Amino acid sequence: MAGLQVAPAAAPTPPQPANPARMLGRQPTLRDRLDSVGHDLQHRLEPLLSAADIAVGEMANFLDTPAAVEEALSEQRPLEVPPSPAAAAGPPSGAEARQAAAAEAQLVRAAGVWVDPQKIMLQDKLAFVLGVCNVVVTAFWVGRWPETYHHFWLLKDVLLFSLRFLVYRKSGMHYMMFEYCYFGNALGLYHLFLRPDSAFLRRFAFAVMSGPLMWSIIAMRNSLVFHDGDKLTTLMMHASPALSAWCMRWHPQPEWTAGMQAAQLAEWNSATWLQMAVVPAALNVGWAVAYFLLIFVFFNKRIQERGYQNMFTAMVTRPSARKSALARLVLSAPRRLQPVTYLAMHTFASWLSLLPTKIWFDHYWAHTAITAAVLLVSVWNGASFYFRVFARKMMREQAQREAAAADGKKAA
Template sequence: MTSDKQAKEPDAGSDHEADADLDVPTLSADDAVSPESPILEATDPGGRRLSRNPSYSEGSSHNDDWNSLPPLDRLTIFDFLDNLALPQQLEKLQKGITAQKEKVKRSRDAFKSTTQQARDRMVEEWRRRVPSADEQLERYKKRMRRRVDKLGQQWSDTKVIGIRDKISFICGVMNIFISGYLIGAFPQYFHLWYTAQLVYFLPLRFWTYHRQGYHYFVADLCYFVNVLLTLSMWAFPSSKRLFTATYGLAFGNNAASIVMWRNSLVFHSLDKVTSLFIHIMPCVTLHCLVHLMPLEQQEQRFPAIWTIKNSVPGSPTAYANVASMLAWSTFPYAVWQLSYFFLITVRRRDKIAAGRPTSFTWLRRSYSNTWIGKLVLSLPDSLQEPTYMMIQYSYAVLTMLPCPLWFNNQHASSAFLLVLFAWSVYNGSTYYIDVFGKRFQKELEAMKAEVSKWQSASDLAVQSPTLSPRPDDAPAQTSNRKDAHSTGATPQDKEDVVRRPTSGKQYFD
């Protein structure tokens, strides 16, 4: 632009000469504002037109540097201020970073201080709660004194054996005594003694078993036999067939169940005394009615027994043979078995599957390792119950085969009852020796383990030094030791902890 003005405007000296010779045209306002550059023809041979403005479009590096800046005629003071504001922004960012670093450092110091305080509080709490060696010794002695007292009470006192067990023990012993006395002195009244006990034991058994969920056992054959004997004595004393069936089932399956069900004479257990009564007392009662009752009273009070006993072999009333006993015993047995199957096994199948025990489930579990148990369990589930029923009936038939011998021979019947009673006494002695002996042995082993544990704890407490996280806590530890010694613990007591006590309660007193 400067060159254009210089070209268009002549010197001051030459202006007067031009005004004199030439008529200078006057430009309009539009032409003066935006004059057009003259187009110069190319002087090179190729005929290329040249521009007066320099061009750096061919890749000059100076073009990139200057494109970011406005033209010089458009530069303002704000452009210079923007260039000066960049260092200020960097300085502001640096200050923010520094402030964040200081904040993080303060947070770290605060967390470190809080952690240290928490650790100190934990150490103080631990030192306050952990007892000293003397306190642990006193606790050990008190604990052992209580254990010895408890063991003495369990062995000599009557807290384990309740009032019900005491009464059961007395009743069991008195039952044996009274039963033996009646058998020897007044056998004609033994059936009264049996009936009185039956009225007491059966409702009690049903109530206790129903409360425990065992009431399906009350539907077993042994209870059915007791009901048949009651009907034969009090409702149908003249029925020879009912008496024959009752005698065969009582001396057969019911008596053999003492061996199978492991009935035992345990005087203090009401449950075991009741089970033995249900299985052996019908046999004893029938033995008194058949062999020990005077014939006059037998003929008058129980004509069915007197008729069968005095019948000629081969006569219509001679039921004291194997065929008659098996035949007439099978009929009530079939009634009981079918009733049990449909009323218990079928109608209560869901409850049995849920865990309600029955005689079949008990026998299947108890004899699962025997050959007969393996045989039943090898069958499908639908055939196990019928197979068990057939095995049970076969077992009942086998046990009823010698029943005519028990009926016709008093000495054989007495020997058979003696064997049954001795078997139950043997089971009871096994229970007392094994169960009570093992129970007392477990109690002693538990006490020995507890003594060893407390001995180890006391040894560690005596040998391990007291932790002192800060040196300034030494006076407090000294005062704690003095307080502990003031309770009465001595070094001799510490030595006694290591040794096993040999005098029981006397050692702690």
């Protein structure tokens, strides 16, 4: 017994985090693995995203609603005019005193422009002026230089999408910018600026631009409302690609086909039903898969916790959207399958819009007529918006006049 040795006790094993799949006695599924990867990615990106939130939020204060502007300005200290070197050295002369007084008055007037609620209307006025100018410049550009219209399109995309991101980020709506139409814009610009000689990309981009993007004007009821920057941006996102598809098909730049053989040029200007109605659907399928992973797997927890909006919540789960046939159909599916149902319907509708694109590609007048008709629908929607607003205002004023007349009769 004296030679018997007792083995040292093993160190206690630290408790391992519970694995739901192991606790249930099954192997982790692909969804479990994706959820684990998504949570880990979110944990690593959280500090960076939080820092970006603060920086972008400060920039968006001056591009959001008047209330946000007033809130930002209310935190500013009163304006102070720094003394000039001459003033610091001694009493100012008469001319220097007048210059200092003029500078101070100018700063006070500038501050008054920002904090006066009446001046906030300037934002709507500027949007109206820019909206009218956009229509005029677009019509002139397409008529005068149709082969270069995509340059104007790129300028509008960069400017309006940047402003939209800042405003949407402030409102928690920035995940809406993962929508299919933004990828369609990127595809069209990539083809026109980097690979305009590619026959494959020419057909692919034309089908997307004159199919799902153009028909979104009708499906989403885009409206030509000049004073509303968000409505103008949404219309531009769909109308500019449709116009660029018309320009690039019927007014290509000579440099695009320079050096092509006759057979290459014939292929560049031809298309089959398969090439126009089936192959471009790959973009929508790829987008649907990426969208599902980003919105409903990787960033789903972040979106839910912070109450961020995306197109699924806007068109399906929002209380005011539940009355639509689309929302009722999606909500009739089991809860876990509702995102898949929504994306499947989106993909199917996009594919339907691709079916007639070969007709637009082959026939000039058919393409011109359908493009003009769809753009005219946006003008009609804008007219309906304006006159609906004006009609309500007129009815309200008429009711006030009738009430005032009735009160006058009673007083008499």
